[in-house]
Amino acid sequence: MLELLKRRRSTRLFTDQPVSEEDLDSLLKAALLAPSSMGKRPVECVVVRDRETIARLKTYKKHGTTALESAPLAIVVAADAQKSDVWVEDASIAATFLQVEAEALGLGSNWIQLRRRESDTEPSEVAFRRELGLPDHYGVLCVVAVGHKAEDKKAYTDDDLDFTKIHYETF
Secondary structure (H helix, E strand, C coil): CHHHHHHCCECCCECCCCCCHHHHHHHHHHHHHCCCHHHCCCEEEEEECCHHHHHHHHCCCCCCCHHHHCCCEEEEEEEECCCCCCHHHHHHHHHHHHHHHHHHCCCEEEEEECCCCECCCCEHHHHHHHHHCCCCCEEEEEEEEEECECCCCCCCCHHHCCHHHCCCCCC
16 A cells, blocks of 8 residues: 555646546545545545536636646546535545545546635636536535546655654654
8 A cells, every 4th residue: 555655646647548437437436435424425526528528627726727638537526515514524535545546547646626716706616516517515625637647757755754744642
């Protein structure tokens, strides 16, 4: 697991090769297997493969959407805020599981934050809800861009880890 985590880096450039149905199935299973508070499972995903829709989604956030320019797959991670008061944490775990599974499959991924982010005219969450038909009581945490990597990034090593951030017994 540690070697997998060291290899996982944010990918912002993807090839044109589509993500297979089998890999998509594995990605979604990983998200659905993520733990949630009190087992409420408020997280839901919207799978977007249509290039025109992905291009529109890119415009719903001012910055940090480069990965959507070439990603053949976008998975929007949202959650029913009426079902769980900790939907942000639950959705974060699901998105992280999805990204780790992408790396395990040899795919690249990039978390694009939407919650508390803006387009030029409105909150990103509002625009994503409208575009994708999500109910108003759903929080939209992020969109994960996924695809075959078109860039190589060096894996982390133990030397990259800042162990001064680890504290024992007290801060």
